[in-house]
Amino acid sequence: MKKIKVGLLGLGTIGTGVARILLSNRDVISDRLGAELVLKHASDLDINRDFGVKFPDGVLTTDSEAVASDPEIDIIIELIGGTGIAKTLIEKAISAGKHVVTANKALLAVHGRELFGMAAEKGVSLAFEASVGGCMPVIKTMRESLVANRISAFTGILNGTCNYILTRITEEGLPFSEALAEAQAEGFAEADPTLDIEGHDTAHKLAILAALAYGIKIRLDDIYVEGISGISPIDIQFAQKTGYTIKLLAISKNDGRAVEARVHPAMIPKSSMLSHVNGQLNAISITGDAVGEMMLYGHGAGMMPTASAILADTVDIAIDILQGGESRMPAMPFTAGHMKEIPIRPIDEITTGYYLRLAAVDRPGVLSKISGILGNRNISLKSMVQTERKLNGAVPLFMLTHPAEESMMKKAIKEISDLDVISGRPVLIRIEEEFQDTED
Amino acid sequence: MKKIKVGLLGLGTIGTGVARILLSNRDVISDRLGAELVLKHASDLDINRDFGVKFPDGVLTTDSEAVASDPEIDIIIELIGGTGIAKTLIEKAISAGKHVVTANKALLAVHGRELFGMAAEKGVSLAFEASVGGCMPVIKTMRESLVANRISAFTGILNGTCNYILTRITEEGLPFSEALAEAQAEGFAEADPTLDIEGHDTAHKLAILAALAYGIKIRLDDIYVEGISGISPIDIQFAQKTGYTIKLLAISKNDGRAVEARVHPAMIPKSSMLSHVNGQLNAISITGDAVGEMMLYGHGAGMMPTASAILADTVDIAIDILQGGESRMPAMPFTAGHMKEIPIRPIDEITTGYYLRLAAVDRPGVLSKISGILGNRNISLKSMVQTERKLNGAVPLFMLTHPAEESMMKKAIKEISDLDVISGRPVLIRIEEEFQDTED
Numbered sequence: 001m002k003k004i005k006v007g008l009l010g011l012g013t014i015g016t017g018v019a020r021i022l023l024s025n026r027d028v029i030s031d032r033l034g035a036e037l038v039l040k041h042a043s044d045l046d047i048n049r050d051f052g053v054k055f056p057d058g059v060l061t062t063d064s065e066a067v068a069s070d071p072e073i074d075i076i077i078e079l080i081g082g083t084g085i086a087k088t089l090i091e092k093a094i095s096a097g098k099h100v101v102t103a104n105k106a107l108l109a110v111h112g113r114e115l116f117g118m119a120a121e122k123g124v125s126l127a128f129e130a131s132v133g134g135c136m137p138v139i140k141t142m143r144e145s146l147v148a149n150r151i152s153a154f155t156g157i158l159n160g161t162c163n164y165i166l167t168r169i170t171e172e173g174l175p176f177s178e179a180l181a182e183a184q185a186e187g188f189a190e191a192d193p194t195l196d197i198e199g200h201d202t203a204h205k206l207a208i209l210a211a212l213a214y215g216i217k218i219r220l221d222d223i224y225v226e227g228i229s230g231i232s233p234i235d236i237q238f239a240q241k242t243g244y245t246i247k248l249l250a251i252s253k254n255d256g257r258a259v260e261a262r263v264h265p266a267m268i269p270k271s272s273m274l275s276h277v278n279g280q281l282n283a284i285s286i287t288g289d290a291v292g293e294m295m296l297y298g299h300g301a302g303m304m305p306t307a308s309a310i311l312a313d314t315v316d317i318a319i320d321i322l323q324g325g326e327s328r329m330p331a332m333p334f335t336a337g338h339m340k341e342i343p344i345r346p347i348d349e350i351t352t353g354y355y356l357r358l359a360a361v362d363r364p365g366v367l368s369k370i371s372g373i374l375g376n377r378n379i380s381l382k383s384m385v386q387t388e389r390k391l392n393g394a395v396p397l398f399m400l401t402h403p404a405e406e407s408m409m410k411k412a413i414k415e416i417s418d419l420d421v422i423s424g425r426p427v428l429i430r431i432e433e434e435f436q437d438t439e440d
Numbered sequence: 441m442k443k444i445k446v447g448l449l450g451l452g453t454i455g456t457g458v459a460r461i462l463l464s465n466r467d468v469i470s471d472r473l474g475a476e477l478v479l480k481h482a483s484d485l486d487i488n489r490d491f492g493v494k495f496p497d498g499v500l501t502t503d504s505e506a507v508a509s510d511p512e513i514d515i516i517i518e519l520i521g522g523t524g525i526a527k528t529l530i531e532k533a534i535s536a537g538k539h540v541v542t543a544n545k546a547l548l549a550v551h552g553r554e555l556f557g558m559a560a561e562k563g564v565s566l567a568f569e570a571s572v573g574g575c576m577p578v579i580k581t582m583r584e585s586l587v588a589n590r591i592s593a594f595t596g597i598l599n600g601t602c603n604y605i606l607t608r609i610t611e612e613g614l615p616f617s618e619a620l621a622e623a624q625a626e627g628f629a630e631a632d633p634t635l636d637i638e639g640h641d642t643a644h645k646l647a648i649l650a651a652l653a654y655g656i657k658i659r660l661d662d663i664y665v666e667g668i669s670g671i672s673p674i675d676i677q678f679a680q681k682t683g684y685t686i687k688l689l690a691i692s693k694n695d696g697r698a699v700e701a702r703v704h705p706a707m708i709p710k711s712s713m714l715s716h717v718n719g720q721l722n723a724i725s726i727t728g729d730a731v732g733e734m735m736l737y738g739h740g741a742g743m744m745p746t747a748s749a750i751l752a753d754t755v756d757i758a759i760d761i762l763q764g765g766e767s768r769m770p771a772m773p774f775t776a777g778h779m780k781e782i783p784i785r786p787i788d789e790i791t792t793g794y795y796l797r798l799a800a801v802d803r804p805g806v807l808s809k810i811s812g813i814l815g816n817r818n819i820s821l822k823s824m825v826q827t828e829r830k831l832n833g834a835v836p837l838f839m840l841t842h843p844a845e846e847s848m849m850k851k852a853i854k855e856i857s858d859l860d861v862i863s864g865r866p867v868l869i870r871i872e873e874e875f876q877d878t879e880d
Binding site for chain 1: 457461465468469471472473569575576577580581583584585586587588589590655713716717728729730731732733734735736737738739744745747748749751752754755756763
């Protein structure tokens with residue numbers, strides 16, 4: 001049986017998972033591929049740890065550079081992460097004519113265009129299914145299954161840590177800080193969780209998906225990003241009572257004139273499938289002109305689900321090699337020269353409904369003053385609720401608005417904040433209603 | 441730009457959808473493919489109807505045989521359906537060295553092995569993504585994205601008509617016949633709905649998926665099939681009250697010793713994602729050793745979603761052609777010669793929980809008699825509820841059991857039915873509990 005040789009760079013959690021599958025599911029893979037995927041070398045700075053995997057003699061090495069340029073190796077799997085040495089090694093591997101598989105979303109979001117260009121020039125694949133959504137085959141689905149569709153929108157829950165935290169606040173009424181501490185204690189939130197909870201990890205994924213979905217060039221800076229650290233149990237409770245769930249979403253829409261690309265917490269109807277995606281799980285809903293709305297759901301991170309995606313890419317490339325062809329698909333879904341230039345719509349120009357929470361002094365005329373300010377900006381209220389419970393001397397005032405332009409909302413909020421009857425910073429959460437109802 | 445020529449056989453709903461996409465999304469497809477997909481001929485018995493699609497001159501023809509053997513055509517899309525002329529034309533096309541794309545699940549479930557064999561011999565593809573799950577990329581996901589996984593189970597809601605009917609009974613308490621009439625009036629249940637409501641359509645799909653998932657040969661006769669016509673609003677109401685939803689499921693499990701393959705209505709926990717799949721929508725949950733449980737969700741049928749899947753296959757094949765290679769993947773996921781022989785577990789040997797509804801005379805001692813019979817067969821009750829409402833002189837008696845072997849349950853039911861205090865036929869619905877909770 002023909003052998004395809006693989007070099008693995010980085011034996012962290014995912015790398016170890018890849019090694020484990022390569023060694024333990026070797027038979028399944030070779031049955032399906034009709035060839036053997038052989039792990040020739042796996043490199044890490046420290047190879048004397050217990051990886052919980054029995055590596056054959058001679059596989060482990062500390063010399064990543066040698067692996068990346070080993071002439072016997074056909075496919076390099078890069079799982080070092082970051083934009084430093086990982087980039088250098090990928091460039092080395094591509095220059096040596098090797099195909100590369102990576103899960104490095106930060107690297108692709110920042111240097112993707114350059115690396116895909118290099119890969120195209122050398123006629124090799126740079127595969128990245130594992131960079132978004134773990135085991136959910138979102139890259140393959142967008143690129144291959146929806147190839148005949150104009151994709152008009154996608155909405156994803158793409159960060160398991162954030163979704164876990166929001167789920168715990170929803171279920172237990174924990175304050176944000178406690179839910180975060182719990183996620184850290186459970187071992188799936190980083191010691192420095194900023195990248196996750198401030199939405200940047202989700203933005204990296206959105207950048208990759210928007211490029212794929214619409215065949216456009218998109219920069220990280222184009223994406224509006226807002227994290228979940230400002231969400232309180234009181235907001236989630238109000239959302240629940242009014243038929244909504246709060247999720248951190250990657251939202252993108254393309255109406256042909258401009259593309260929306262934003263990451264922020266949003267209230268979504270409880271009747272939507274996405275609202276049932278809880279805990280560490282991820283999901284992505286994609287709308288195409290032929291398929292309507294479809295959804296993928298599964299573990300978006302973790303050792304084995306991510307390793308599974310890495311190996312799906314690796315086998316795809318192995319088939320290319322067996323066929324004797326070049327890289328089967330251009331890395332990006334639209335062929336070179338056909339990338340579109342569509343402007344990114346600034347966040348000020350989007351239109352959504354809003355949830356607004358204010359701390360107001362309980363005095364006659366306050367409500368009419370606030371609704372007057374909103375009315376002047378063409379923002380119409382759907383509901384307004386004042387509870388009796390006092391928070392720091394003020395009563396919370398909850399409002400839901402009909403869709404309005406963000407710039408108008410910002411101006412209204414500025415004006416409202418300046419009122420002397422308002423204390424503290426208003427809390428604003430966007431409402432996304434346009435989901436397929438599960439009752440459809 | 442290079443041209444790949446396509447011949448379309450059959451202009452029913454799906455065929456017309458394929459033509460519509462080929463003509464209206466031509467630019468999207470060629471941008472992504474780097475070549476043009478040209479519809480050279482589309483055949484139908486009646487080409488003078490208004491298809492709502494503007495076919496270029498000379499495309500329409502009534503001569504399907506000529507299309508199937510046209511030397512200029514690279515890919516044949518068969519959408520005639522059935523196991524008669526469709527089979528003949530596919531054979532003709534394969535013999536002429538053409539690749540074939542089909543949505544014909546009945547044909548594949550019955551003659552799949554023979555046709556895949558022919559295709560393998562000629563080195564052409566026989567693609568069938570559209571045969572299961574409409575726009576959900578279940579074939580591609582199983583075959584490619586989960587290639588490094590041992591798949592241990594899958595559970596699908598794969599028939600939109602049945603799911604619509606069950607949803608309407610659940611939401612409105614309609615009797616089965618009314619819900620069916622409504623589905624027919626809405627135009628998505630066939631005039632003769634037997635194939636759908638008796639579960640045979642779902643069984644066809646299960647046969648295809650089980651072969652793919654486990655690399656086994658499976659015959660339609662091996663699949664236990666039970667439809668939804670016996671489900672009453674009263675059963676659904678009880679399920680709802682006890683935390684379950686009733687769905688028609690395709691269920692398959694593989695423990696390495698035997699494969700379960702069955703189609704029947706089942707009670708599933710309301711906390712599972714599948715329980716939220718309502719109306720005409722379809723979903724499939726797949727469990728692999730690396731990915732855990734994942735799910736695909738979307739429109740499982742209909743003109744455009746199915747046409748989208750047809751064209752995904754067509755583009756995949758077009759890439760093969762552009763690469764100059766042979767068929768990229770064997771039609772079945774396990775390469776020839778590696779198919780496994782695993783026995784199918786007879787329905788009598790499966791173990792599940794059961795819901796049981798009896799009509800019993802309201803007389804002292806009846807309950808203890810029934811629970812005694814169950815106890816003798818090692819079936820332990822989880823709950824037993826007797827309502828006061830009389831139906832035809834008897835009171836309905838509801839029971840939920842802990843998991844038990846089906847053969848034991850059948851014997852117990854036989855004995856219970858024979859009691860003179862029991863009237864009518866007991867209603868039995870299996871309970872499937874093993875889903876990832878959305879709270880995980």
